[in-house]
Amino acid sequence: MDPLPSWNDGAAKSGILDFVARVCAQGGPDFVAPAERIAAFDNDGTLWCEYPLQVQVFFALAEVKRLAQQDPSLLEKPAFKAMIDGDVKTLMSLPKKDVFEPAFATHAGMTVEEFHANAWRWLRQAEHPKLRRPFLRNTYAPQRELLDHLRANGFKTYIVTGGGIEFVRVVAQQLYGIPPEQVVGSSTRMKLEDGADGMVLRKLPELGSFDDRDEKVVNIALHIGRRPVFAFGNSDGDLPMIRYTLGGTGPRMAWLLHHDDATREFAYDRDFRLSALRDGLDRAAELGIGVVSMQRDWNRVFADGDETPNGGNA
Amino acid sequence: MDPLPSWNDGAAKSGILDFVARVCAQGGPDFVAPAERIAAFDNDGTLWCEYPLQVQVFFALAEVKRLAQQDPSLLEKPAFKAMIDGDVKTLMSLPKKDVFEPAFATHAGMTVEEFHANAWRWLRQAEHPKLRRPFLRNTYAPQRELLDHLRANGFKTYIVTGGGIEFVRVVAQQLYGIPPEQVVGSSTRMKLEDGADGMVLRKLPELGSFDDRDEKVVNIALHIGRRPVFAFGNSDGDLPMIRYTLGGTGPRMAWLLHHDDATREFAYDRDFRLSALRDGLDRAAELGIGVVSMQRDWNRVFADGDETPNGGNA
Numbered sequence: 001m002d003p004l005p006s007w008n009d010g011a012a013k014s015g016i017l018d019f020v021a022r023v024c025a026q027g028g029p030d031f032v033a034p035a036e037r038i039a040a041f042d043n044d045g046t047l048w049c050e051y052p053l054q055v056q057v058f059f060a061l062a063e064v065k066r067l068a069q070q071d072p073s074l075l076e077k078p079a080f081k082a083m084i085d086g087d088v089k090t091l092m093s094l095p096k097k098d099v100f101e102p103a104f105a106t107h108a109g110m111t112v113e114e115f116h117a118n119a120w121r122w123l124r125q126a127e128h129p130k131l132r133r134p135f136l137r138n139t140y141a142p143q144r145e146l147l148d149h150l151r152a153n154g155f156k157t158y159i160v161t162g163g164g165i166e167f168v169r170v171v172a173q174q175l176y177g178i179p180p181e182q183v184v185g186s187s188t189r190m191k192l193e194d195g196a197d198g199m200v201l202r203k204l205p206e207l208g209s210f211d212d213r214d215e216k217v218v219n220i221a222l223h224i225g226r227r228p229v230f231a232f233g234n235s236d237g238d239l240p241m242i243r244y245t246l247g248g249t250g251p252r253m254a255w256l257l258h259h260d261d262a263t264r265e266f267a268y269d270r271d272f273r274l275s276a277l278r279d280g281l282d283r284a285a286e287l288g289i290g291v292v293s294m295q296r297d298w299n300r301v302f303a304d305g306d307e308t309p310n311g312g313n314a
Numbered sequence: 315m316d317p318l319p320s321w322n323d324g325a326a327k328s329g330i331l332d333f334v335a336r337v338c339a340q341g342g343p344d345f346v347a348p349a350e351r352i353a354a355f356d357n358d359g360t361l362w363c364e365y366p367l368q369v370q371v372f373f374a375l376a377e378v379k380r381l382a383q384q385d386p387s388l389l390e391k392p393a394f395k396a397m398i399d400g401d402v403k404t405l406m407s408l409p410k411k412d413v414f415e416p417a418f419a420t421h422a423g424m425t426v427e428e429f430h431a432n433a434w435r436w437l438r439q440a441e442h443p444k445l446r447r448p449f450l451r452n453t454y455a456p457q458r459e460l461l462d463h464l465r466a467n468g469f470k471t472y473i474v475t476g477g478g479i480e481f482v483r484v485v486a487q488q489l490y491g492i493p494p495e496q497v498v499g500s501s502t503r504m505k506l507e508d509g510a511d512g513m514v515l516r517k518l519p520e521l522g523s524f525d526d527r528d529e530k531v532v533n534i535a536l537h538i539g540r541r542p543v544f545a546f547g548n549s550d551g552d553l554p555m556i557r558y559t560l561g562g563t564g565p566r567m568a569w570l571l572h573h574d575d576a577t578r579e580f581a582y583d584r585d586f587r588l589s590a591l592r593d594g595l596d597r598a599a600e601l602g603i604g605v606v607s608m609q610r611d612w613n614r615v616f617a618d619g620d621e622t623p624n625g626g627n628a
Contacts, residue, residue, distance in 0.1 A: 035493060112535060156495075169539050179349060180539030181470075181495075187536060192528040192554060198561035199554065201535050208536075214506040221426055221515050222501060222522075223537055225483050225494030240506060240513065247512035 003149040006142040006300040012255070012292045016146065019253045020153050023229065030251040032229055034154040039230040040220060040241060041147070043161035043168055043185075045275055046234045046257055047176060049128065049138040051266040052088060053099075054274065056163045058135070059122050060103035061086070067105060077101065096162070096237070096274050097210055100186065104164060107188050108205030112166060115203060119170045137304040139175050143232075144303050147176055155230065160220060161185040162212040162237055162275075166203075184223045186211040216241040234259065235275040242280075246288055254289050256280045261294040264301045317463040320456040320614040326569070326606045330460065333567045334467050337543065344565040346543055348468040353544040354534060354555060355461070357475035357482055357499075359589055360548045360571055361490060363442065363452040365580040366402060367413075368588065370477045372449070373436050374417035375400070381419060391415065410476070410551070410588050411524055414500065418478060421502050422519030426480060429517060433484045451618040453489050457546075458617050461490055469544065474534060475499040476526040476551055476589075480517075498537045500525040530555040548573065549589040556594075560602055568603050570594045575608040578615045 007013040022030040044050035064083045074080040079098045082090040147157050165185030172178040187208040190201045217240050231245035234257040242254040269277040284291050321327040336344040358364035378397045388394040393412045396404040461471050479499030486492040501522040504515045531554050545559035548571040556568040583591040598605050
């Protein structure tokens, strides 16, 4: 049975199947011990749709009005102001870190459990404004098959995301079969409180780690303590993690997903400031990175429900 | 077959065996899903000997002379000076964080791989000055049996240590069967470098996290993302982690190891500044924490090789 039915025959699909087979061939020259079979996946734009804004930024849009009422000084920050104004154009023009700041601020003051409940309340019903489908149905079918195939062959699959670690943990098990301890992401600082209800962790309005670019590698070392042998991303923010993966000894494989499918999803790369793919495209061949074309390599995009053409207007 | 042969019959042993059986009894009132069976163990003094100084502090003692030659200003710091002078008394009187500082400084400037190699060079041959045995033979047999028993029953075992995360990772698989991704500990900041040999992480002379007391809980949330159901420590530095563990819903169990065996190991608790057990002893019953007596509950102390009486002089 084909473990990757949503992948079209071609170099990407056969490359992946061949790599997994080689890594698992006991006694073969490319055998990798099961404990070393670590696969790292970006989330936004790699496992689910991130256009025109990351899911967590949409969440922040919904949350931020409540915050600005409590603290009007927030409106002095461009990303907050743009959110309140519903000004997606301005948001898309700001640096990624600025745009995520309100998303992290929406954690502040809550316990981890409260944040999970709050995020889940939104996630379970919120819809993507262009695709007109629940965000939870915007995961990519081919990637879920790939995660399953890797795990069936002894890989431990990790998410290494620029998004909030607690935000992604709310859905990672359900959507991707990835448990919380295998989610690495951006984080706020936390404080332990010893209250009437026992010990709880409260999220502080202070960034702990912005898990993007080099920081993804730092956090892989901190959380996993091993160099992955397989990595999958979709933007220049994933390049350090991909290059770190490919830089180890023994068999290695890494991919970048190219969003070139304006009919079924969106077409964007170099000019998408929030998650540009520029160096990755220019240097993929030189660096030994494979490029997966959504249009060419996937016969199905979304894991859940019908494909709804979005009108082609990225 | 008895899974805990180094444990004497008594409340501790039967309590542990009973807890594990209840948690695994499908359909029973205390059943815990395998994914939620998280066990957190302190390392120093819980899994291996930490007296009169933690193993990593002995390592720092060996390393710090080299550092002070490069940077004589280090001698202005009391812990560095005491180390150079071999002044264990002064070291034992300083706050834990100060004493660990040189240990973290011995990482600085090295890549993670270089640090591993350097630590291993020392660890594989260094001897405990009082017990006159290699440090690697100072792990506790009863605890290794307990780790095995938990894992055989679907638990995921973690180390949550005040020691350096990379230091403990060097030996955790070999000594305890715990892979690097299940070691949580203190850490230095790191920097990704893109050099001639590819991408490497270099350790900076800057503390990232001192994984003691409340910070153990914060790091459990960050790395594991679940509240453990079982915890084992030996000092007040472990109390927050233990109380956090016990504070969850459903069946919970936590233990403190009491070092009361001056014949086979050491006897110390309230006055051991580097890792005092004071509140833990006073409040164990009130907080629902079990106390394991090394003398009473263990018929064997060290996992590897003969017991050598140490003369009883803690």
